[in-house]
Amino acid sequence: xxxxxxxxxxxxxxxxxxxxxxxxxxxxxxxxxxxxxxxxxxxxxxxxxxxxxxxxxxxxxxxxxxxxxxxxxxxxxxxxxxxxxxxxxxxxxxxxxxxxxxxxxxxxxxxxxxxxxxxxxxxxxxxxxxxxxxxxxxxxxxxxxxxxxxxxxxxxxxxxxxxxxxxxxxxxxxxxxxxxxxxxxxxxxxxxxxxxxxxxxxxxxxxxxxxxxxxxxxxxxxxxxxxxxxxxxxxxxxxxxxxxxxxxxxxxxxxxxxxxxxxxxxxxxxxxxxxxxxxxxxxxxx
Amino acid sequence: xxxxxxxxxxxxxxxxxxxxxxxxxxxxxxxxxxxxxxxxxxxxxxxxxxxxxxxxxxxxxxxxxxxxxxxxxxxxxxxxxxxxxxxxxxxxxxxxxxxxxxxxxxxxxxxxxxxxxxxxxxxxxxxxxxxxxxxxxxxxxxxxxxxxxxxxxxxxxxxxxxxxxxxxxxxxxxxxxxxxxxxxxxxxxxxxxxxxxxxxxxxxxxxxxxxxxxxxxxxxxxxxxxxxxxxxxxxxxxxxxxxxxxxxxxxxxxxxxxxxxxxxxxxxxxxxxxxxxxxxxxxxxxxxxxxxxxx
Numbered sequence: 352x353x354x355x356x357x358x359x360x361x362x363x364x365x366x367x368x369x370x371x372x373x374x375x376x377x378x379x380x381x382x383x384x385x386x387x388x389x390x391x392x393x394x395x396x397x398x399x400x401x402x403x404x405x406x407x408x409x410x411x412x413x414x415x416x417x418x419x420x421x422x423x424x425x426x427x428x429x430x431x432x433x434x435x436x437x438x439x440x441x442x443x444x445x446x447x448x449x450x451x452x453x454x455x456x457x458x459x460x461x462x463x464x465x466x467x468x469x470x471x472x473x474x475x476x477x478x479x480x481x482x483x484x485x486x487x488x489x490x491x492x493x494x495x496x497x498x499x500x501x502x503x504x505x506x507x508x509x510x511x512x513x514x515x516x517x518x519x520x521x522x523x524x525x526x527x528x529x530x531x532x533x534x535x536x537x538x539x540x541x542x543x544x545x546x547x548x549x550x551x552x553x554x555x556x557x558x559x560x561x562x563x564x565x566x567x568x569x570x571x572x573x574x575x576x577x578x579x580x581x582x583x584x585x586x587x588x589x590x591x592x593x594x595x596x597x598x599x600x601x602x603x604x605x606x607x608x609x610x611x612x613x614x615x616x617x618x619x620x621x622x623x624x625x626x627x628x629x630x631x632x633x634x635x636x637x
Numbered sequence: 638x639x640x641x642x643x644x645x646x647x648x649x650x651x652x653x654x655x656x657x658x659x660x661x662x663x664x665x666x667x668x669x670x671x672x673x674x675x676x677x678x679x680x681x682x683x684x685x686x687x688x689x690x691x692x693x694x695x696x697x698x699x700x701x702x703x704x705x706x707x708x709x710x711x712x713x714x715x716x717x718x719x720x721x722x723x724x725x726x727x728x729x730x731x732x733x734x735x736x737x738x739x740x741x742x743x744x745x746x747x748x749x750x751x752x753x754x755x756x757x758x759x760x761x762x763x764x765x766x767x768x769x770x771x772x773x774x775x776x777x778x779x780x781x782x783x784x785x786x787x788x789x790x791x792x793x794x795x796x797x798x799x800x801x802x803x804x805x806x807x808x809x810x811x812x813x814x815x816x817x818x819x820x821x822x823x824x825x826x827x828x829x830x831x832x833x834x835x836x837x838x839x840x841x842x843x844x845x846x847x848x849x850x851x852x853x854x855x856x857x858x859x860x861x862x863x864x865x866x867x868x869x870x871x872x873x874x875x876x877x878x879x880x881x882x883x884x885x886x887x888x889x890x891x892x893x894x895x896x897x898x899x900x901x902x903x904x905x906x907x908x909x910x911x912x913x914x915x916x917x918x919x920x921x922x923x924x925x926x927x928x929x930x931x932x
Contacts (some may be wrong), residue, residue, distance in 0.1 A: 359891050361923060362743075363742055363743050364740055364741065364742035364743070364900055365740070365741040365742070367739070367741075367820070368824055368827055368828075369739050369740070369820055369823050369824065369827065369833075369836075370827075370833035371641070371735060371739075371833050372736060372739075372740050372742075374730075374732070374915050375732040375733070375735040375736040376736040376740075376742075377924075378728075378729070378732045379729065379732050379733040379736050379737075379748075380873070382732075382751065383729075383733075383751060384798055385756055385799065386797070386801055386804060387751070387754055387804060387883075388751070389770075390766035390769075390770050390801070391754070391758070391766055391769060393766060393769050393770050393775075394762070394765065394766055394769055397769050418759075422864070435710070435825035436672070436675050439668060439671065439672050439675070440672045440675065440676060442668065442672075443668055443669050443672040443673075443887065444672075445670070446659065447669050447749035449669055449673075453916070453920075455673065455676060456916075457912050457913075457915070457916040458676060458680050458681065458862075458912070459676070459682050460912055460915065461684065461908065462680070462829075463858075464855075464858050464862075464907075464908035464909075464911045464912050464915075465683075465684070465857070465862070465905060465908040466861070466862025466863070466864060466881075466885075466901075466903075466904045466907075466908070467760075467862070467865070467882075467902040467905075468864040468882040468883075468885045468886055468901070469687060469862070469882070469885065469904045469905055469908075470683060472885065472889050472897060472898070473684070473686045473687050473690075473901070474683055476686050476690060477682055477686055479682060481899065483682065483686070484678070485681070507679060508679055508680075508683070511679065513714050513847045527658055530658040531658055534658060540659075540660055540661070543658075568760070569757075569758065569759025569760065570759070571761050571762075571864065572757065572760070572864035572865050572868075572882070576886075576889065588747050588759075589759050589760070589761035589762070589865065589931055590761075592761050592762055592765060593868070593869060596765065596768060596869060600770070601768075601774060603771065604765060604767065605765070607761045608759075608761075608765050611759055611762060612762060615757045615758065616757065617757070618643075618757065619750070619753075619754075619757045623750065632829070
């Protein structure tokens with residue numbers, strides 16, 4: 352393929368002495384197509400075959416809208432909580448010294464490693480009215496489990512490491528001399544943090560926000576136990592897909608999935624843009 | 638602009654005066670306490686509660702819950718699924734990393750984005766895609782049924798859904814690592830007469846082995862713990878198509894909390910072991926893993 356294209360003066364691949372491009376590239380593309388691309392294209396194709404009026408009828412159904420609002424609204428709230436506490440955790444881990452820091456650092460990845468169903472039942476037990484935390488909040492009139500608040504708690508849990516792990520490496524690379532310069536020029540510490548450090552961290556925080564948001568929108572396992580799953584109130588979009596599938600209503604399941612996929616891919620695109628922009632502007636980013 | 642170069646180089650050697658570039662002691666303590674409290678409530682408590690609840694009815698009940706036939710079947714199925722899905726994604730990850738990291742070609746960034754795609758798809762949708770592909774109402778469905786091939790509500794569907802959700806893990810660890818290492822080592826080996834396979838096995842593989850192990854570890858943890866995608870394709874047939882996370886759900890919904898948390902404790906243990914090995918790898922072989930960014 353490469354040699355054939357080379358004649359046109361446009362090269363698909365730069366020549367190299369290293370062997371195995373055809374084999375590894377071919378295998379990768381075949382595997383990617385079979386496992387990911389063709390099945391995903393199937394969803395879009397099925398959705399297209401519904402026709403626009405039918406698609407719109409399902410997508411604008413009040414229960415669908417309620418579920419989408421819950422998923423996206425909850426994810427937004429959770430991602431906002433996470434950028435505040437995630438940045439704080441990253442700051443404490445990078446700048447301060449305290450006993451057991453290495454263990455705390457490792458624990459941050461727990462939500463990546465802990466299966467979502469396990470996190471779901473553990474959080475529900477904690478936040479139920481008779482649970483450790485739920486019991487403390489109940490006298491204050493705050494109900495967490497089986498309400499939208501519980502959904503946000505679960506989404507905060509699964510999104511936290513995304514913010515910490517995107518902000519932390521960038522924080523480690525901050526040049527201390529910039530802070531010294533600000534201090535010599537008479538800035539108070541709070542001014543230095545707000546005007547010098549935070550703007551430099553903004554692209555990383557934004558990326559962390561987008562990643563945590565994207566993950567929380569699609570989250571299922573950790574949410575369904577604590578959510579209560581009341582239609583129009585605390586029902587998330589992935590659960591509604593499952594419910595429609597169990598009713599053999601494939602059209603509705605496909606339409607909701609297509610809306611979610613479209614928004615997720617738009618998010619992915621935005622994340623890539625932020626990263627490209629921060630690489631150009633600040634010379635880092637992943 | 639150019640003049641201050643030597644000064645700044647010298648300045649970097651001496652430790653900065655602490656007061657100017659850090660917060661006051663009270664602020665430091667307060668921020669640390671808030672961060673640790675947040676982590677304790679959101680991360681440590683859920684983990685503690687899993688083990689406490691698992692042993693709520695005593696050690697005897699705990700082991701009885703784990704040796705019950707349905708639990709044993711779930712454990713076996715989970716191990717089987719991971720044993721198929723992880724090696725396949727490992728083979729893909731190595732192949733994709735070789736193609737992406739060792740060669741320059743058009744559309745490389747696009748390919749890398751496509752590899753990461755499954756991470757931005759909801760687990761439920763990852764299961765749905767296979768229901769639409771192989772279900773009775775699909776194009777393939779009637780043909781599969783006529784030939785007696787069962788994919789949905791059977792082990793092949795569970796394996797496929799698991800492969801989908803764990804697809805990027807190995808590749809995304811290896812690609813940055815192998816890109817950073819460049820091609821000089823491989824070119825040297827080839828010029829000394831090594832074959833392509835020899836070069837890969839004796840030069841590339843030893844260079845990336847810790848990154849590879851890291852990726853496999855994360856891939857395995859997710860494969861064994863996947864819930865949403867597997868839940869959609871499994872059909873929840875007890876003793877047949879229930880993986881451990883699905884078993885946890887069923888027991889929990891039956892108010893068998895001790896049983897649910899007993900199975901959950903095994904998964905939590907797997908998560909802890911994964912984190913411990915990951916931390917050791919990062920601590921010992923941090924340099925050999927650099928280029929990889931978390932996850």
